[in-house]
Amino acid sequence: MVSVAVVGLGLAVVGFAGRQVLRAAPHVAKKMSDVLNTMSLESSLSKYHKGGFEPTMSKREASLVLDVSPNAPKNKIREAHRRIMLINHPDKGGSPYIATKINEAKDLLDKK
Structure with missing residues (x-):
């Protein structure tokens, strides 16, 4: 009987934790987007030329x-x-x- 209660409590904790993760997902996605934008800004400051070749070389x-x-x-x-x-x-x-x-x-x- 005790093991059934422990399993039930464990499932409740897992469900609650999963719900919290899903609620936090939009905030985490926004943070990741901000980090990626910052990284692309840093890469644009690179010493290397960004872009392809011109049709005729200047x-x-x-x-x-x-x-x-x-x-x-x-x-x-x-x-x-x-x-x-x-x-x-x-x-x-x-x-x-x-x-x-x-x-x-x-x-x-x-x-x-």
């Missing part, structure tokens, strides 16, 4: 790709190109598209 975009000044000397451009290509080369698992963009950036900045 001098600004080329300097962002190689992480050099638009007026950098040729030797700095070549060093930056080499450093980035060693990391992103398709033979080492890099993307052929990214490698093409890196080469395009070097060619554009090297022309001047």
Whole structure:
């Protein structure tokens, strides 16, 4: 008889706790949303450029790709190109598209 009462009391506690969790769920969801918005704000302050590539590469975009000044000397451009290509080369698992963009950036900045 005592075990039936204990089981009943346990079920009541579980039910009450579940009800409280469901009542708190909207507040928890709002808090999570606020945290995620804060995280996205922090990621937008990153030193990396956010967004894709332009249809035709500009001098600004080329300097962002190689992480050099638009007026950098040729030797700095070549060093930056080499450093980035060693990391992103398709033979080492890099993307052929990214490698093409890196080469395009070097060619554009090297022309001047």
